Amino acid sequence: MLVPKHRENDWIFTTEAGHLQLLLSTPEISRLILIGNLPNGDINVGTLYKRSLEKCPSYREMLERSLYPLLMALLPKEIAQLGNCQVPFLSYEDNVISSVVLERCTGICVGEMLVEDVEIEGSRRELRRRLRFKRMPNLIQTEICIVPIGVDDTRLDSLCIEGVEFNPDLRKLVHPYLAPMVAGLSLIGGYLQECLKSMVRPRGLCIGVGGGALLSFLSLQLGFEVVGIEADEVVLRIAKQYFGLQVSNSIQLCVGDGIEILKKVALIDSGNESNSLVADNVGKDFFKNNFELFGSKFLFIMVDLDSSDSRMGISAPALEFVQKDVLLAAKSSLSEHGTLILNVIPPNRSFYDMLIHELQEVFEDLHEIDCGNEENFVLIASKTTVSIDLGVADNSFLRNLKSVISGRYVDCIRKI
Known part of the structure; x- marks a missing residue:
């Protein structure tokens, strides 16, 4: 699985709990190898993520070809001996376009947690605030809509998520359940x-x-x-x-x-x-x-x-x-x-x-x-x-x- 560029530090890809959840979410896979840039630090307040816009099919093909011998060497022997093995390449995708960390703290019961503002995909700009726990990083514990303070609809499209104050919008429920x-x-x-x-x-x-x-x-x-x-x-x-x-x-x-x-x-x-x-x-x-x-x-x-x-x-x-x-x-x-x-x-x-x-x-x-x-x-x-x-x-x-x-x-x- 290819780790999205600029998300190398996310708990989804750096913790055992995150790895296990990735594996459990794809039950047809018994061995998962994560490939990405090295993490360059930890998640801290102000950490900003913006989805890379680079989508080059030729680069992806070249990357897969260059990695193929390494992945073959990591296959179980009984599988590799069969020859002509196909190694599927997956890309991690979710609906996050950008995010910024507001606070990282530790609770006595739930352990470490993150509060982050995110922009998600939609027909119009969708801004949310999320709470995630490190013990289960792939699960969004809470999600609400947020409204930028002092920004009208005409300026919403040009808004950068970092450095902006938001008010919670408690009139609607966006968590799926x-x-x-x-x-x-x-x-x-x-x-x-x-x-x-x-x-x-x-x-x-x-x-x-x-x-x-x-x-x-x-x-x-x-x-x-x-x-x-x-x-x-x-x-x-x-x-x-x-x-x-x-x-x-x-x-x-x-x-x-x-x-x-x-x-x-x-x-x-x-x-x-x-x-x-x-x-x-x-x-x-x-x-x-x-x-x-x-x-x-x-x-x-x-x-x-x-x-x-x-x-x-x-x-x-x-x-x-x-x-x-x-x-x-x-x-x-x-x-x-x-x-x-x-x-x-x-x-x-x-x-x-x-x-x-x-x-x-x-x-x-x-x-x-x-x-x-x-x-x-x-x-x-x-x-x-x-x-x-x-x-x-x-x-x-x-x-x-x-x-x-x-x-x-x-x-x-x-x-x-």
Whole structure:
């Protein structure tokens, strides 16, 4: 695989986790050799990348011919002895045109991370802000739209991404699975409509905050109250500083292990606080300090937890969440009409089938949304039987929902 010019320092190409993910993303390949310029340093604040415009077919052909003897020498002997071996040359391609690093820091749980502004391919200039972790560099943890400060549309085409200040645009979701997760709320659209009619703000829990794009959207666009649990305090600092996440009456944050907190909430609710399943680091003192966050049940729980083990490739949710006691805890923490909404990146079909089976063992109803990117699915597990009612004529919540996210995600919900 040819490493793009000027991206030699990217964690995708300089870390074992990045190499492993490249290999796992091409399952038909068992041996991958990266070819590129030597890294000339590390990624630091201000590091700028601009995609090379050089595309010379004759140079590519000459490079492949010159490298062929070396690559043949690296083949397994049993393959090389067959003769006439074809060595495929791949080019790494993504949608990044240019990028600049805003901050590099280290969190106690997630390790090193990067915040970067990027320009991506599109019919018009698309500017985004991203959060990536070194432990899983090929996975974008958070992505939001950004708007240049003091630059009108007539000057946008000539804008250079470096040296410009941007404001986060929190009115839309650009991560491929976040809008489908929000679309899952349409299954309880009737009840949500009744809540809004009664002037009761629906209340939800988000496990896994990242940059906070989902929490901000639920609060600003739908008027919900949201509690977010994030394991790493540095990630929350990044979310507030770079991604526009603001603590308010409608958004409250908690630092801790979301899975263990969920189990403790369920056990306290059942009056069984001494259960040995509860982690020692989530005790009574935690709930004395956070009672207002967890003292009442949630109408929805949204889970965005990827596996921290790069050997599994990119997968979600974390295996720790797919345990019966955790799913029962989630169910117990939901109100009568509550729903659990999961971002799922299945590493294989057996994982997905296992997850579906575990959810069906605990919840009454299960629905699916295919996010359409050949990677993400959203599973919606409900405490009670729900029906897919797409009529919006007399439901202001559904009308608003379809106005702020693509209605196609609502329309493609499928019962499992």
